[in-house]
Amino acid sequence: GSEHTLEEVGQSFAVTRERIRQIEAKALRKLRHPSRSRKLRAFLEGPSREYL
Numbered sequence: 001g002s003e004h005t006l007e008e009v010g011q012s013f014a015v016t017r018e019r020i021r022q023i024e025a026k027a028l029r030k031l032r033h034p035s036r037s038r039k040l041r042a043f044l045e046g047p048s049r050e051y052l
Contacts, residue, residue: 004019006024013020030036 010017010020025040031040
């Protein structure tokens with residue numbers, strides 16, 4: 001996909017770039033949580049890697 005600045009994303013969703021930064025940080029924290037990271041790792045290392 002293409003890259004966008006926080007400002008551009010904020011304009012698309014009618015929120016500030018700071019709010020986009022907060023949402024991004026929260027999402028990354030969730031993805032890094034041990035229980036989620038185990039599930040993601042299992043998904044990525046699963047029997048079929050055709051979707052990568």
